[in-house]
Amino acid sequence: MTINPSSGALTPGTTVDLSFTVQEPSGSSTLNDLVMSTALTSPQWSYIIYVNGNPTAPTQSAQETLDISSFLLTYKSSDDVSVGVTLAGTTPTVTQTSNQTLVQIYEEDTNGNQIGTPYIATAMVVNPADVSTAIANANAQLSQLKTDIDEKTALGVDTSAAEAQYNAAQSQITQAQALPATQYTTALNDITTATSDISNGESLLDKSWAEAEISTAQGPVNNVDTLIAFFQGNQSTANDPKLSTIINEREIAVSYISAANDFVTSGNFASARSKAEQAYTEGNQSYNDAEAFYIQVTTTWNPFGALGDIGSIFSSSVLLIGVGVVAVVLIVVGIIIYRKRSRWDELG
Known part of the structure; x- marks a missing residue:
């Protein structure tokens, strides 16, 4: 079978030409009708029956379905019988981009039942609005990603990975917009790639945000570690119950940070941020208690300590x-x- 155009998606109203031959089985005669149908609009059929290479007169039809009677196809079993067919028509208007049947070929018995599996040739017919809609949706998602990137940048989050995905998606969308409607499949593939990039960008941004929250939560823990080392290095405070409380609070904060890191690894970034917030609260409490204890201790050692900086x-x-x-x-x-x-x- 020869089909023109031979490749690519088709827009409504495109002229399509088909040419093919249906060969009857050798050494047998047919008792079934040969039926052909098409979804093309304004179809123009023309067929010639060949018997041992000798053609009959061409027959034309403008119907959607062409039915060649078994009477016209029945010859001696020793005869070579084939049917040469041409079909021209235009692709229909579609409300949604979909594959349309260019031609379907099958046999039908005397009771009107389809015999065997039909041969079907299809082509994708484009609803141009589908491409425009897909591009508009992708641009809206891209705009949201840009807004999210700007927000996280203002918070001090590292957005470089998300920005790389944003740039890649923007390039794919621009490429899709420049393609003609006949390259519908390529355009949609570009949009699919772009939306995937956008999704990856949002995920990477979410991950960076969670990691930034964890880093913030680590700050009070690092600060309290310095004070804990100071207390543990002095005999007068090493065994003080207040130090035990401070250490316990610090350990709780560390456990929250560990849980937050586990959530980052599993991709649950919202839970990672939640645990990081808990870690920051607990770590900050530990640090505040340690700082208060430090002031108390240094005031005891320094009689002028109660005066603060002036006392020092x-x-x-x-x-x-x-x-x-x-x-x-x-x-x-x-x-x-x-x-x-x-x-x-x-x-x-």
Whole structure:
């Protein structure tokens, strides 16, 4: 069978030409009608029956279904019988892009029953609005991804991976928009690729957001670790019950961070963010308690500590004054000793 156009999707109103031959089985005669039908509009059929290579007169038909009677096809079993057919028509208007039957060929018995499996040739006929709709939907999704990227950028989230997907999707959509309607399949493939890129971009953005939340939650834990090390390094605080409370709070925060990382690995980014928020709250509580304990401890060691920064300055000033007094005393003592030794030398 020869079909023109031979490839690609077709737009409504496209002229299609078909040419083919139906060969009767060798060494047998037929008792069935040969039936052919088409979904093309304004069909023009023409067929010639060949018997041992000799043609009959051409027969034309403008019906949707062509029925060649078994009477016209019945010859001696030793005869070679075939039917040469041409068909021309136009592709129909469709409300939805779909495959349309160019020709269907089958046999029908005397009772009107279809015999065997029909031969069917199809072509995709495009509803141009489908491409426009697909492109519009893809552009809307692309715009939403851009909005989400901008929002996360403002939050300090690393959006580079999502931006790469955005750029790839934008390129595919632009490419689809430039294609003619006859390349419908290629255009839809481009749009399918673009929507996949957009979906990946949203997922990568969600992942980066979750990772950023986990990183934020790690901050208080890192801070409290420094204070815990300080407390554990001093005998007066190493076994204090308050330190145990601080450590317990810190461990809870760490467990939430671990759970958040597990959720990231499994792709459940919303749950990862939720656990990261819990980790931040618990870690911050641990750090606040540790800071309060640190102030309490340093106030006990430093009598001026209760005055805050001023107390620290005052304490430092007192220390410097004390060191100065000691230095002066040492100098005076040194002078006295020097003078005594000098007198001893004068006396011989």
